[in-house]
Amino acid sequence: MKRTALLLSAGLMVAVAHAEDDPPRVPMLRAYEQECSACHVAYPPGFLPPASWSRLMHDLPHHFGTDASLDPATAKTISSWLEGHASAHAAKPPQERITRSAWFQREHREVPSDAWQRPAVRGASNCAACHAGASQGDYGEHQVRIPQ
Amino acid sequence: MTRLFRLRPWPSAALALVACAAHAGAAEPSRGERFFNEKHGREWACATCHGARPIGEGRHAATGKPIAPLAPAANPQRLTDPAKTEKWFRRNCNDVLGRECSAEEKADVVAWLRTIRP
Numbered sequence: 001m002k003r004t005a006l007l008l009s010a011g012l013m014v015a016v017a018h019a020e021d022d023p024p025r026v027p028m029l030r031a032y033e034q035e036c037s038a039c040h041v042a043y044p045p046g047f048l049p050p051a052s053w054s055r056l057m058h059d060l061p062h063h064f065g066t067d068a069s070l071d072p073a074t075a076k077t078i079s080s081w082l083e084g085h086a087s088a089h090a091a092k093p094p095q096e097r098i099t100r101s102a103w104f105q106r107e108h109r110e111v112p113s114d115a116w117q118r119p120a121v122r123g124a125s126n127c128a129a130c131h132a133g134a135s136q137g138d139y140g141e142h143q144v145r146i147p148q
Numbered sequence: 149m150t151r152l153f154r155l156r157p158w159p160s161a162a163l164a165l166v167a168c169a170a171h172a173g174a175a176e177p178s179r180g181e182r183f184f185n186e187k188h189g190r191e192w193a194c195a196t197c198h199g200a201r202p203i204g205e206g207r208h209a210a211t212g213k214p215i216a217p218l219a220p221a222a223n224p225q226r227l228t229d230p231a232k233t234e235k236w237f238r239r240n241c242n243d244v245l246g247r248e249c250s251a252e253e254k255a256d257v258v259a260w261l262r263t264i265r266p
Contacts, residue, residue: 039208066210123211
């Protein structure tokens with residue numbers, strides 16, 4: 001019994017340590033994946049706090065310089081799901097940009113500054129350029145390959 | 149389809165495609181090609197993301213994400229879902245022209261896309 005409890009708590013510690021490194025992997029809502037991953041990787045909902053998702057979803061016709069408008073019913077479904085799975089502790093980044101979040105900048109502090117501009121990358125919003133598992137929500141360090 | 153009518157405040161996909169079809173007889177592929185490749189007073193042309201001859205993969209100008217070919221000859225799924233086609237015309241015309249495209253402009257582009265062969 002004692003041994004089981006010990007094993008369980010060890011398992012829990014591993015789980016907690018993992019959660020601190022990466023946001024939890026949430027199965028993607030089909031509508032979110034379909035509608036939002038046409039132009040960019042389907043960013044995990046845990047990358048932003050609820051207030052940021054709410055703001056973004058209320059202004060889709062002006063979405064970072066492009067029109068990403070949706071019919072109201074689909075927008076509402078996606079918005080509820082994003083806000084329900086959003087980060088409970090991340091601060092609202094400037095302009096709701098994931099890439100300007102404190103955690104994002106901390107996690108990427110070792111990336112050489114020129115790497116962001118390389119032709120195969122083109123910008124910090126292109127997660128999949130370096131994170132091979134990005135479309136499956138896997139941002140683990142072992143999957144990172146920065147294109148030269 | 150009834151559901152779609154109820155949900156969308158803008159001209160419904162079905163109606164717009166009917167309008168598109170009405171122009172299809174007069175559609176001009178060469179005009180569509182020119183329209184697709186020209187800029188319309190803004191930063192992007194359609195071709196900026198889709199490529200000048202969209203038989204190959206395009207690339208999103210802002211995010212760098214690959215875009216599947218637009219020409220049905222390379223991508224049979226294209227132009228088969230009217231609501232999807234209309235949604236993308238609405239969004240992308242706003243990005244490229246700052247307004248929705250006319251039924252005639254859309255018909256020209258669709259006619260051109262259908263003529264493209266590998």
